[in-house]
Amino acid sequence: MSDTMTAVIKREPGPGFELGTVPVPAIGPTDVLLRVMATSICGTDLHIYEWNEWAAHRIRPPLIPGHEFCGEVVRVGEQVRSLRVGDYVSAESHVSCGHCYQCRVGQRHICGNLKIIGLDLDGAFAEYVRLPESVAWKTSPSLPPEVACVQEPFGNAVQTALSAELTAANVLVTGCGPIGVFAVAIARAAGARTIIATDPNEYRLEMARRMGATHTLNPAREDVVARVSELTGCVGADVVLEMSGSPRAILQAFEALRPGGQVSMLGLPDGPIEFDFNEAVIFRAAVVKGITGRKVWETWYETAGFLEGGVIDVRPVITEKLPLSEFRRAMELLESGHGGKIVLIPGR
Ligand code: NAD
Ligand code: ZN
Numbered sequence: 001m002s003d004t005m006t007a008v009i010k011r012e013p014g015p016g017f018e019l020g021t022v023p024v025p026a027i028g029p030t031d032v033l034l035r036v037m038a039t040s041i042c043g044t045d046l047h048i049y050e051w052n053e054w055a056a057h058r059i060r061p062p063l064i065p066g067h068e069f070c071g072e073v074v075r076v077g078e079q080v081r082s083l084r085v086g087d088y089v090s091a092e093s094h095v096s097c098g099h100c101y102q103c104r105v106g107q108r109h110i111c112g113n114l115k116i117i118g119l120d121l122d123g124a125f126a127e128y129v130r131l132p133e134s135v136a137w138k139t140s141p142s143l144p145p146e147v148a149c150v151q152e153p154f155g156n157a158v159q160t161a162l163s164a165e166l167t168a169a170n171v172l173v174t175g176c177g178p179i180g181v182f183a184v185a186i187a188r189a190a191g192a193r194t195i196i197a198t199d200p201n202e203y204r205l206e207m208a209r210r211m212g213a214t215h216t217l218n219p220a221r222e223d224v225v226a227r228v229s230e231l232t233g234c235v236g237a238d239v240v241l242e243m244s245g246s247p248r249a250i251l252q253a254f255e256a257l258r259p260g261g262q263v264s265m266l267g268l269p270d271g272p273i274e275f276d277f278n279e280a281v282i283f284r285a286a287v288v289k290g291i292t293g294r295k296v297w298e299t300w301y302e303t304a305g306f307l308e309g310g311v312i313d314v315r316p317v318i319t320e321k322l323p324l325s326e327f328r329r330a331m332e333l334l335e336s337g338h339g340g341k342i343v344l345i346p347g348r
Helices: 043-050 053-058 151-161 178-189 202-210 224-231 247-255 277-282 298-307 324-336
Strands: 004-009 018-023 031-040 068-076 088-091 128-132 136-138 170-174 194-198 215-217 237-242 257-265 287-290 318-323 341-345
Touching: 004 324, 018 324, 031 088, 043 053, 043 324, 068 128, 068 151, 088 151, 151 178, 151 257, 151 298, 170 178, 170 224, 170 247, 178 194, 178 202, 178 237, 194 202, 194 224, 202 215, 215 224, 224 247, 237 247, 247 257, 247 277, 318 324, 324 341
Parallel strands: 170 194, 170 237, 194 215, 237 257, 257 287, 318 341
Antiparallel strands: 004 018, 031 068, 031 128, 031 341, 068 088, 088 136
16 A cells, blocks of 8 residues: 555645645554545535635644545554454544543534544545544445445434424425435435425425425525415424525524424524524424434434435435546536535545
8 A cells, every 4th residue: 555645635724625645644543544435525525615704714724625435444543443454434524522521421423522524634535534433334335335425414314304203294394405305305214294395496406306305495486484384284394404504494494384393403504693583483382403413323323224224215316426536526516506415436
């Protein structure tokens, strides 16, 4: 094995990434080295690429981005017990400390000292990545690499969707990016009665229909709240899965909710938003759940149930597979909104 590798690098603050040659990561006693087989692109990577306000605040270059990935273990630290060379793994990107209050009470996903691979630690837009044993998830060889690497974002959808009772329910999904569309498929698998999906992007509404939405609404052309009322016999949605982060959609999520219903919120607005709390939440007796990351490891077992069990086929959402060297084209495709999940494949 060579001592150097090809990687996509954010060298310094400012827009863009570059392709470069860097040392293969050194591993500690509790780490493994993974040969990256596939890595998918998240909206967060696009923010780091474009260098928006959030990225300028959060990211300290130099950094190799990329936090959705899978690969083969090629080196094992001397204290690693659960993994061997040759194992096929994906990764929980949120590395928890193991000793804060949340970690000690079984809530590792909201650890007070989280470090995120591809944000705080070098990530997987590279031929190799260092992976702590504590976040490695052994994956069935039945999942091809382009599916194995999207378990991380699929897990976001799993945690959000399964935080509510979906069986026989009227469900509204606001935002049909890859994670929203995954949530549509999960609601379908969970036996929802009606699955109404909204997005201003027609391409993405088509994806939502393919993955099981019973109705799709374009908020740029239709009155979402009125249509949800119509489609639910004037009752409103039992459950809203907010997957857009759009302030407008967040308001609609509450307005379309039936009194006593639940809104599960994953989408991240760009900044603070204005909100009539009394009308939206209190008088509606709404149950509001904020969702972050994936529960470790409950969400991963559920994810495996859906994907390895063949309950959900996510391949229609994976619209491109490109060599790592074509990361610029991938970023442009993502910016255009004419794509689902885009997967990069490292290798010479
Ligand atoms: P994405 O950007 O691909 O999808 C967002 C979708 O929302 C887009 O298709 C967009 O057209 C749509 N949208 C915009 N305005 C809308 C409106 N008014 N009504 C309905 N839809 C609207 O993102 P994604 O990768 O699918 O992720 C979904 C969201 O979840 C993002 O906000 C992302 O930042 C967030 N996220 C949160 C976590 C977490 O842990 N909480 C983890 C991953 C992603
Ligand atoms: Zn912790």
